[in-house]
Amino acid sequence: MVYLLLIIGFALLIKGAGYFVDGSSSIARLLHVSPLLIGLTIVAFGTSSPEAVVSIIAALEGSADVAIGNVVGSNIFNITFVVGLTAVLYPLTVQNDTIRKEIPFTLLAGTALLIFISDTFLQHAGINEITRSEGLILLLFFAVFLYYIFEAARKNRSENKTANQQEAPGSKEGLTKQLLLTLAGITAIIIGGNLVVRSSTEIAYSFGMSETLVGLTIVALGTSLPELVTSITAALKKQSEIALGNIIGSNIFNIFFVLGAASVITPLAVDSRILLDVVFMILLTIVILVFSRTNYAVGKYEGSVLAAAYVIYLIYIIFRN
Numbered sequence: 001m002v003y004l005l006l007i008i009g010f011a012l013l014i015k016g017a018g019y020f021v022d023g024s025s026s027i028a029r030l031l032h033v034s035p036l037l038i039g040l041t042i043v044a045f046g047t048s049s050p051e052a053v054v055s056i057i058a059a060l061e062g063s064a065d066v067a068i069g070n071v072v073g074s075n076i077f078n079i080t081f082v083v084g085l086t087a088v089l090y091p092l093t094v095q096n097d098t099i100r101k102e103i104p105f106t107l108l109a110g111t112a113l114l115i116f117i118s119d120t121f122l123q124h125a126g127i128n129e130i131t132r133s134e135g136l137i138l139l140l141f142f143a144v145f146l147y148y149i150f151e152a153a154r155k156n157r158s159e160n161k162t163a164n165q166q167e168a169p170g171s172k173e174g175l176t177k178q179l180l181l182t183l184a185g186i187t188a189i190i191i192g193g194n195l196v197v198r199s200s201t202e203i204a205y206s207f208g209m210s211e212t213l214v215g216l217t218i219v220a221l222g223t224s225l226p227e228l229v230t231s232i233t234a235a236l237k238k239q240s241e242i243a244l245g246n247i248i249g250s251n252i253f254n255i256f257f258v259l260g261a262a263s264v265i266t267p268l269a270v271d272s273r274i275l276l277d278v279v280f281m282i283l284l285t286i287v288i289l290v291f292s293r294t295n296y297a298v299g300k301y302e303g304s305v306l307a308a309a310y311v312i313y314l315i316y317i318i319f320r321n
Contacts, residue, residue, distance in 0.1 A: 002199050002206075009195025010222045013050040016188025017226035021046040023182030030175050039242040040102070040149045044249025045257075047230050048074075049186070050223035051250075052258045053193030058215075059262035063201055064269045067262050068117075068130075069215020071254045072277050074224045075110075078247045079284045080310035082228045087303025090235040092244050094292040097152065102248050103289045105145055109255040110282040112141065117270040117278065128270040135263030142256035196222060212271045216317055244298075251285075273320065280313065 024042045051074050058067040086092060116134045119125035130138075196219060204214040227250050234243035262268060284306075291302040298306075 002202050005195050006199035006203065009192045009199060010225075012188045012192025013053075013196060013223060014192075014225050014229075016185045016192055017047055017050055018185070018229070019181050020049060020185030020189065021226065021230060023178045023180075023185060026178040027175060027182065030178070039245025040249040041146075043230060043234075043242060043246045045253050046185075047226035047246060048250040048253045048258070049189050050193060050196075050226060051254050052261070053189050054197055054219055054223055055258045055262050056265065057193055057197045058201075059266050059268060061197065061201075062266075063197065063211055064266075065211035065271050065274075066197060066201060066215040066219060068259065068268055068270055068274060069212045069277075070219045070223060071259050072113075072274060072281060073216035073220025074227075075251045075254055076277065076281050076284065076313060077220055077224045077310060078227055078251055079281070079288055080306045080313070082224065082231050082247055083244070083288065083298060084303040084305070084307030084310065085228070086231045086235045086243055086247075087298040088300050088307065089232060090238065090240065091300060091303075092235065092240045092298040094244060094296050094298065095241065096296070098244065098248065099289065099292050099296070101148070102245075102252075103285065103292060105148075106248055106251050107282065107285045107289070109141070109252050110278065110285055112138065113255050113259065114275070114278045114282060117275060120272065128272055128275070130259060130263040130268040130270065132264050132267055135260045135267075138256050138260030139264065142253070142260060145252055145256060210271070212274060213317065216274075216277065217314065277317070284309070 021043055024046050025038055028038045028042050051070055055067040055070050058064070058070065083092070113130075115122070116130050116138075117128045119128045200214050200219050201211065203209075203218075204211050227246060231243040231246050234240070234246065259268070287306070288298070291298050294302075
């Protein structure tokens with residue numbers, strides 16, 4: 001029964017995230033919102049909603065390792081396998097602003113997380129922990145990021161509005177429909193997230209696996225499937241800005257908002273082994289930055305390297321845990 005509940009939970013998470021992304025993206029188009037805002041916020045935050053729900057519920061239930069492992073594992077999966085597979089299918093063009101501002105923001109998120117979970121090394125504390133005050137700092141960083149992208153989106157919003165000046169007949173009815181679709185997606189995500197946390201934790205204990213391993217693998221992969229599907233779909237439609245924006249925005253959202261909110265609810269004790277995973281995540285972000293600066297694109301070769309890196313990492317953490 002526990003496996004069935006886990007499958008149902010993942011199905012609700014993935015389907016719910018799909019409805020949420022479709023609905024929120026349609027609302028953005030109806031309101032003439034910039035594509036930059038769609039990629040970095042609505043689509044990114046929509047596909048990251050499973051991570052948010054799972055990590056916050058895990059924090060509430062005292063499963064800090066699942067909460068943190070889910071975020072770190074999802075971010076590593078996003079910048080290796082999701083970017084890699086997407087780039088193999090269709091090279092991802094990288095805008096100059098993405099290289100100068102958005103990827104460095106992702107790097108800042110990873111570095112801040114590493115500092116906050118290095119209490120035993122930096123302060124000679126007994127345990128590593130993300131405290132409530134550190135959670136508030138993460139949320140403050142998230143607010144700064146939101147301000148930046150809204151300002152960036154505002155600059156070309158008027159152009160988009162002019163290009164879509166004529167309002168389509170029945171657009172109000174369409175807006176109502178999309179709002180209902182979005183609400184249905186959020187509901188499915190909340191129910192699915194609860195099922196995943198309960199089921200995966202029970203499976204971890206039954207197999208003698210650590211919660212950290214479950215968070216880094218089963219939960220992280222399951223909650224990252226919306227990012228994978230969305231980015232591949234966007235790339236196949238030659239919308240590389242949305243595809244890459246989705247991944248970058250998701251990773252920033254996961255650390256600043258998800259871990260920020262979870263640690264404000266309850267301080268998160270950190271397994272010392274996850275320090276290596278966070279360092280690996282930061283190194284991978286630097287690799288993405290280097291690849292992007294090369295030809296302002298992540299091509300098939302770079303994508304293959306990233307996808308292979310995830311497979312190697314997955315084998316490593318399974319043996320380590």
